[in-house]
Amino acid sequence: GKFRQGTVSQFYRWAATVARYAVIDLVRRERRQHCWSLDHPLPGHDLPLMEVIASEGQPLDMLEQTELLQRAIAAIADLDRRYPDRGYWQIWQGRVRGQTQADIARALGVSQGSISKRWKEMIAGVAEFLNLLTSPDCPLGATALKPEQIRQRSPLRW
Secondary structure, three states, X not given: OOOOOOOHHHHHHXXXXXHHHHHHHHHHHHHHOOOOOOOOEOOOOOOEHHHHOOOOOOHHHHHHHHHHHHHHHHHHHHHHHXXXXXXXXXXXXXXXXXXXXXXXXXXXXXXXXXXXXXXXXXXXXXXXXXXXXXXOOOOOHHHOOOHHHHHHHOOOOO
């Protein structure tokens, strides 16, 4: 509404100038803001910003989830130590990185079906290690295997 008189070519010139200065102002404002990466450690700490940002959950729930995750990771490491030929750690790391079972299978030199079977074994072993299968509020839901099914299907012995 500010351009009132002139030809179409004068309007284009005016609009280009307005847009250029708007972009320059935006860049200057962005430079003044100090943006940190979520992976950047906080000053004086080794914790990245992402780990201290509050989520929608309650702090105690977050602490329990973090503790459970650490125990699950320890269980996977223990499984990998006990059965190094199964490649549980590599399978878990591949899934964390978003790789498909086929990608992981190629990297380990086995079939995709073998990776699928090992994944299920690993999940069942971790669940048994964490006593999640005997819990009344089992987070694995209705698809959870019973402990005797795990023992029959899995080469793992705790």
